[in-house]
Amino acid sequence: MTRRAAALVLLAWAAALPCGAAWAQAAPPLEPTSAEAAALDQGRGFVEVTPDPDGASGFIRAGIDIAAPREVVWRVMTDCALAPRISVGLKSCRVLQRDPQGRWDVREHVSRLIPVLPQIRTEFRTDYAPIEGFAYRRTGGDMKVLEGRWRLIVLPGGQVRVISEGRAQAPFVLPGAVARLVLRREAVMALAALKRESLALAAQRVKSGP
Structure with a gap:
């Protein structure tokens, strides 16, 4: 795998992470499968x-x-200022x-991993169900495919279970196996960053008091 091929795949994930109402509403409720729930229950x-x-895009x-x-x-998930800390x-x-009521917004992301690569501009609309979840879809920019949804579920013990699904295709031709391998690795990094920043903000709020 070349550094350039890996970098191009990472851009697809970076553009898709943070934040299509119609696409989301047509799908069944977002729940983990039994295998996914088992992994989460084990702390993974x-x-x-x-x-x-x-084969044109990845799910x-x-x-x-x-x-x-x-x-x-x-x-953490919806703050533009924090987005670069999450998305590679x-x-x-x-x-x-x-x-004005906070039900939706349209955002622009500009991404670049290394200087020799061109920037990628992504424009997408996000429709919000505040603190419960959101759905997003491409409205412009360089990405060929970008749509998905996220859900935040409060567990009995107080933890938050974050579940997402989506489709993304970068504006470059890459071997499918390479794209999936790198995309998976970088998605793991993005989830870890989301957890890290959320725990840091929660600790900060505890220190600052009511």
């Missing part, structure tokens, strides 16, 4: 990357449990449009 996250039937399912309040995890190669996040 999961990432599954499979090809779409036509991603991922999840992790985080011992932080749901509103904290939500803040993300250089900037900018809100282009916003619903």
